[in-house]
Amino acid sequence: MEKALRIKVGLASCGIAAGGLDVLEKVEAFLKDHQVEAQLDHTGCAGMCYAEVLMEIEDEDFGSTMYGYLSADDVDDILHAHLIDKKPLPEHIVVSEKFGGSEKEIIDYQTRIVLRNCGVIDPESIDEYISRGGYEALKKTLTDLSPFDVIEEIKQSGLRGRGGGGFPTGIKWELTYKEQSDKKYIICNADEGDPGAFMDRSVLEGDPHCVLEGMLIAGYAVGADEGYIYCRAEYPLAVKRLKLAIDKATERGFLGENILDSGFNFKLTVYEGAGAFVCGEETALIASIEGRRGMPRIRPPYPAQSGLWGKPTNNNNVETYANIAWIMRNGAKKYAKFGTEKSKGTKVFALTGKIKNGGLVEVPMGMTLRDVIYKVGGGILDDKKFKAVQLGGPSGGCIPESLLDTPVDYDSLVKTGAIMGSGGMVVMDETTCMVDMARFFLNFTQDESCGKCTFCRIGTKRMLEILNRITQGKGEEGDIEKLEELSVKIKKGSLCGLGQTAPNPVLTTIKYFRHEYETHIKDKTCPAGLCKDLIKYEIIEDKCIGCGACKRACPVDAIAGERKEVHIINQDTCIKCGACMTACKFDAVKKS
Numbered sequence: 001m002e003k004a005l006r007i008k009v010g011l012a013s014c015g016i017a018a019g020g021l022d023v024l025e026k027v028e029a030f031l032k033d034h035q036v037e038a039q040l041d042h043t044g045c046a047g048m049c050y051a052e053v054l055m056e057i058e059d060e061d062f063g064s065t066m067y068g069y070l071s072a073d074d075v076d077d078i079l080h081a082h083l084i085d086k087k088p089l090p091e092h093i094v095v096s097e098k099f100g101g102s103e104k105e106i107i108d109y110q111t112r113i114v115l116r117n118c119g120v121i122d123p124e125s126i127d128e129y130i131s132r133g134g135y136e137a138l139k140k141t142l143t144d145l146s147p148f149d150v151i152e153e154i155k156q157s158g159l160r161g162r163g164g165g166g167f168p169t170g171i172k173w174e175l176t177y178k179e180q181s182d183k184k185y186i187i188c189n190a191d192e193g194d195p196g197a198f199m200d201r202s203v204l205e206g207d208p209h210c211v212l213e214g215m216l217i218a219g220y221a222v223g224a225d226e227g228y229i230y231c232r233a234e235y236p237l238a239v240k241r242l243k244l245a246i247d248k249a250t251e252r253g254f255l256g257e258n259i260l261d262s263g264f265n266f267k268l269t270v271y272e273g274a275g276a277f278v279c280g281e282e283t284a285l286i287a288s289i290e291g292r293r294g295m296p297r298i299r300p301p302y303p304a305q306s307g308l309w310g311k312p313t314n315n316n317n318v319e320t321y322a323n324i325a326w327i328m329r330n331g332a333k334k335y336a337k338f339g340t341e342k343s344k345g346t347k348v349f350a351l352t353g354k355i356k357n358g359g360l361v362e363v364p365m366g367m368t369l370r371d372v373i374y375k376v377g378g379g380i381l382d383d384k385k386f387k388a389v390q391l392g393g394p395s396g397g398c399i400p401e402s403l404l405d406t407p408v409d410y411d412s413l414v415k416t417g418a419i420m421g422s423g424g425m426v427v428m429d430e431t432t433c434m435v436d437m438a439r440f441f442l443n444f445t446q447d448e449s450c451g452k453c454t455f456c457r458i459g460t461k462r463m464l465e466i467l468n469r470i471t472q473g474k475g476e477e478g479d480i481e482k483l484e485e486l487s488v489k490i491k492k493g494s495l496c497g498l499g500q501t502a503p504n505p506v507l508t509t510i511k512y513f514r515h516e517y518e519t520h521i522k523d524k525t526c527p528a529g530l531c532k533d534l535i536k537y538e539i540i541e542d543k544c545i546g547c548g549a550c551k552r553a554c555p556v557d558a559i560a561g562e563r564k565e566v567h568i569i570n571q572d573t574c575i576k577c578g579a580c581m582t583a584c585k586f587d588a589v590k591k592s
Contacts, residue, residue, distance in 0.1 A: 005038040005083070007031075010054040010119060012045035012205045013198075013237055014359075018052035019071055026075035027055070036083055044206020046119025047110075048103060049359035051094050054119070057082055066101065068094035106357060109376050111338060111346050114322040115362045118206030123241050126248040129209040135254055137328035141217050142262035147177060150221040154324070156332035158344030163189055163280075163317035164392065164421045165497075166343075166410040172314060175304035176222040179312035186219045186227035187308065187315040189285060193232070193277040194393025195444060196352040197424035200318035202360050203348070204231065204238035207322070208245035214321030216254065216266055217328060222314050225265045230285050233272040242270050277394075277448035281496045282307075282315045284450065295450045296496035317422065319348055339365030343409035347420070353390075353427040354381045363408065370404040373427060384429040388512070392421025394441040394448075395501035397508030398434065417508040419501070433530035434513040435520055439467040441505040445498060456499030459490040463506060472533040475521035480510060529591050532576045536592060539580075541566050543588035553583035 009015070009024045024042065031038055046054055051068035055078070058064050065088055067078055074092065082088045088096075094103040112118075121128035129135070141150055155170030176184060188211060192200040204211060215227050231239055246268050249255045257265050271289050278284045279294040286308050288294035307313025323345060327335045336344045343365040349372065352358050356378035363372055369389060373379070380386050388398040397418035399406065406412050410420050428437065446464050451457040463486050466479050487503030494500045510517060519527050526534040539550070539559075546564040558574040561567030569580065581589040 004060055005036070006041065006058040007038050008041045008043045008056045008058075008122075010044070010046055010052060011042035012202060014045055014049040014202075015052045015054065016237075020053045022072040023053045023055060023070055023075055026072045027079065030076055030079045034079075034084065036079075041122045041125075043120065044118045044123045045202040045360055047115060047202075047360040047362075048094065048106075048357070050357050051103060051359075054094070059083075061086060062088060062099070063097035064095075065093060065097070065099065066095040067092045068103065103357075106376055106378065109371070110362050111364045112362050113326050113335075113338075113346050114203060114210075114319055114348050115206070115360065116326065117210060118202060118360075121207065123206050123208055124244055126209060126245070126252060129207070133329060134209055134325070135213055135252075137325035138213050138216050138254060139260060141220055141328055142260050142264055147221045147223065150217060150328070151177060153328060153332050154221070157323075157327045157335040158332075158339070158342075159320065159323055159327065159335070160343065160410060161316055162319035162323075162347070162422065164395065164419065166420060169316060169320055172304065172316070173218060173221050175302070176224075176312045176314040179305060181312050183226075183309075183311045184222055184224035185308040185311055185313040186215050186222070186224045187282075187285065187289075187303075187313055188215055188227065188229040188321055189280060189282065189315055189317040190229055190231035190235075190238070191273050191275075191280045191285060192235075192318075192422065193275065193280050193448075194395075194422060194424040195441075196350060196390075196426045197393060197422055198350045199348045199360060199423045201235050201238050202350075203318050203322050204235070205241055208238075208241045209249065210325055211242075211318055211321045212245055212249055212255070212268065214316075214324035215268065216259070217324050218314055218316070218321065219266045220264055222312070224314065225267070227266065227268045228289055228308070229268065229270045230273055230279070230289060231270060232275045234275050239270060239272060246270070276450070277444075278450045278496070278498050281498060284496070285315070286313065293450075295452045296498075298495065319423070340407065340409045342411055347408060347423060349423045349425045351377045351425050351427065353425075354384065354429040354432070355379075355427040356381055365409045366407045368405050368407055369399065372408060372425070373404070377427065380427065380429050382429075384431065386427070387430050387432050388428045388434065388437075390418075390426040390428065390437070390441075390505070391424070392419040392501075392504070393424045394445045395419060395497065395504060396421045396424075397504045398428070398437065398512065399508070400512040402512075417504065417511060419504070431528055431530065433471075433526050433528040434509040434516050435467065435526075436471050436528075436530055438506045438509040439464065439471055442467060442502065445502040449498065449502075453493070453495040453499060455490045455493035456495070456502065459486055459493075460499070460502050462486060463490070463503065467506070470517065470520045471526075471531045473520070473524045473531075475517075475524075477521065479521060480514070480517050484510065535576060536571055537569055537574060537576060537578065537580055538590055538592060539567050539569055540588050540590055543586050545586060545588070547586075549583040549585065550580035550589060553579040555579060
C-alpha cells in the first residue's frame with residue numbers, strides 16, 4: 001500500500017553524476033532520525049539535467065513539490081522545513097503545483113509524450129508503469145485490432161522515424177508486414193552515438209517499458225515474434241534497466257508465449273554493441289548482431305525485405321517506439337494535432353553546449369529554433385552572443401542566427417543544410433570558431449568511418465587534412481573550393497549515410513561563415529581567438545605591475561621578469577593555455 005508521503009530522488013546517469021546517491025542517503029537518514037513514515041523511491045531523468053540533483057516530495061499538504069540544484073548538505077534543511085515546519089523553502093523549488101517554481105515556465109513550454117513517464121515513475125517498477133496506463137495499448141491492440149488496423153493507425157498519426165531519416169513509420173511497418181516469410185524480426189536501434197546526444201539513453205533509463213510496449217505492438221503489426229534492442233555497452237544503467245524490464249514484463253505475461261492469451265508470441269534480447277558510430281546505420285547494426293564486423297552494405301534489398309539473418313526486419317529507434325503506446329491509447333488524430341502538416345507529433349532534443357538549461361526537452365514539431373533555445377533552453381550561457389546551433393550531430397549542419405526563426409521540422413531544417421537527426425542540439429556562442437567546429441565533427445566521422453568505401457575512407461581524410469592546415473595557419477588559396485569539391489563527391493559516392501552526410505558540417509559552415517575560413521587562410525588569424533596556432537598572449541606594459549601572478553601560473557615557465565618589473569612572454573615556449581590571462585588581476589595580459 002502506498003504511503004501518503006512520497007519522496008523521489010532523480011537517479012538517472014545525470015542525477016547520479018551530480019551526487020544523487022548522496023542525496024538519497026541523506027533522505028533515508030532524515031526519515032529514520034525523525035521517524036517520518038514515507039515511501040522513498042528513485043526516478044529517471046526529468047529533463048532538467050542542469051538542475052540536478054532533483055528531489056520531489058508528494059504530500060497531502062502541498063501536492064507535488066520538486067526541489068533542484070541540491071547537494072547532500074541541503075537535504076536536512078529542506079526536509080525539516082517541508083515536513084516538520086510545513087514551510088517549504090521557495091529558493092530551492094524548481095517546479096511545484098502550489099508554488100510554481102523557478103523552472104515551471106520552462107516545463108510548461110513543452111509537450112511530453114515520449115518523456116511522459118521520465119522523472120515521474122520508478123523505472124524499475126512495472127507496477128508504476130502499469131498505474132500510468134502502461135500496457136493498456138498492448139491489450140487493446142491484441143484484443144481489438146488486426147495488424148492491418150495497427151499499421152493504418154500509425155500511418156494516420158503521421159509519425160516519422162525519429163532516428164534521423166524521418167521515413168514514415170507506418171509505411172515502414174507495412175513494407176515488413178507485406179513480406180512473406182516464416183520468420184520476421186523487430187530491432188530497436190539504441191546505438192546513440194552522436195556527440196552531445198543522450199535522448200535515447202535517458203528514455204531507456206527513465207521509462208524502459210514504454211520502449212518494450214512499442215516494440216511488442218510493432219511485432220504484432222508486422223508479424224514478428226522476436227526482437228533485439230541494440231544498445232551500446234557504454235550505457236550500463238540503460239542496459240541494466242532494460243534487462244530488468246524484460247524480466248518483469250515476461251513474469252507478468254506481456255512477453256513470451258501466448259501473450260495475454262492472444263496467441264501472440266514475442267521474445268526480446270538486449271544486444272550490447274561496442275560503440276561504433278557506423279552501427280547506427282541499420283545494415284551495419286544488423287551485421288553486428290549477426291556476429292560480423294559492423295559495416296553497411298548496399299541497399300536494396302532493404303531490411304524490410306532481407307534483414308536480420310536474411311529475414312524481413314523492421315528497425316526503428318528508441319524514440320520512435322516510445323511514441324507508439326501513446327498513439328494507440330490516445331488515437332492517431334490526437335497525436336496528429338501536434339506538429340506541422342508534414343511533421344506530426346513532438347520531438348525530443350538533447351540541449352547541450354553554451355546553453356543555460358542543458359538537458360532533455362520535448363517540444364511540438366514546428367516550434368522555432370529561437371523558442372527552443374531561448375524559451376525552453378533559457379538562452380546563452382553567461383549571456384554571451386549566440387553564434388550558431390548544430391543540429392543532427394556529425395551528419396547535420398550549423399545554423400546561424402539569421403535562421404533562428406526556422407521551424408523545427410524535417411523539411412524546414414533540410415532547407416537550411418542541416419537535418420533533424422536523432423535530436424542532438426549543440427548551441428555555440430561568439431567564442432566558437434566555426435572552422436574548428438567543422439574540423440571537430442569531421443575528425444569524429446573520419447575516426448568512425450568503417451573504411452569500406454573509398455569516398456568516405458580517403459575523402460574525409462583529405463578534407464580533415466585541409467581543415468587541420470587551415471586551423472594551423474597553413475591554409476592556402478583554393479582550400480575552400482577543394483573542400484566544397486570533395487564534399488560533393490563524398491556525398492554522391494559514399495555507400496552509407498555516414499559518408500553521405502559527413503561533409504554537412506563543413507558545407508554549412510562554409511555557406512554561413514565563409515568569412516571565417518577566408519580570415520584563417522588570408523590573414524592567418526582566428527576571429528574567435530580559439531585556434532592555438534593563430535593566437536598569441538602578450539603582456540601590456542602599461543598595465544603590468546610585475547606582481548608575478550602570471551609567471552607563477554605558467555605551466556611551462558614561458559614568462560620572464562623580476563618582481564615589480566614588466567614581464568615578458570616567450571612566444572616560442574608559450575603553449576597558449578591562457579593560464580596567465582586567467583591569473584592576472586590587472587587585465588595586463590591580452591590575447592590577439
